Amino acid sequence: MDANKAVEPLVEIADFRTDSRYRLVHFKGAGWKPLAPEEFEPELKQHFPDLDPHDAQLVRWADRPWEWPAWRPGEA
Template sequence: MENATGPGESGYPVFVESIDADSRYRRVRLRGLGCEPLEPEEFEPRVRQVFPDIDLDDPAQVHWEDRPGQWPPWHPGEA
C-alpha cells in the first residue's frame, strides 16, 4: 500500500512487517525515518521516541502486516 508519503512508506505512522522465521527481529517502518529491525523489548521505547503520543493499540496508527503483537521465536544464545 504505497501513497504520497514517500517511497516505501505505508501511510501509517508505524507499520510492522511480517514475521521472518530466520530473524529475531521484526522490521518496523517508522513514517519519515524508514525501516528498522527491532526486537520486542525495543519496539515500544523506539516507537514512543519517534511518536510520543501514539496509541499502540490503534490500528489506524500501528499496522501489523501479520500476527499483531507477536515476534519471531528466539532464545538467548542463538545467533
Template sequence: MRNTTNPGASGYPVFVEPFDADTRYRRVRLRGLGCEPLEREEFEPTVRRAFPDIDFDDPEQVHWADRPGQWPAWHPGEA
C-alpha cells in the same frame, strides 16, 4: 483505503512488516524516519521516541502486516 501492499506508502505512522521465523527481529517502518529491524524489547521504546503519544492498540496508528503483537521466538545464545 490504505495501501498495505507498499508499506512505505501506507500512511500509517508505524507499519510492522510480515513475520519472519528465521530472525528475532521484525522490520518496522516509522513514517518519516525509515525502516529498521527491531527486537520485541526495542519496539515500544523506539516507537515512543518517534511518536510519544501513539496508541499501540489503534490499528490506524500501528499497523501489523500479520500476526499482531507477535515476534519470532528467540532464546539467549542464539545468533
C-alpha cells in the same frame, strides 16, 4: 475527515519471519529498522511520544499482530 478515506499509518510492521528475532518496523519519516520485541515500544515512543501502540489505524501489522519470532539468548 472523509469516513471513506483510508488513514495512512505512522508505523508499519513487516511480515513475520521465523529466521530472525527481529521484525522490520517502518516509522514514517525515519525509514525501516529491525527491532526486537523489547525495543518496539520504546522506539515507537521516541518517534511518536503520544501514539498508542495498540491504535490499529496508525500502527499497522502486516500479519500476526504483537507476535515476534521465538528467540533464546545464545542463538545467533
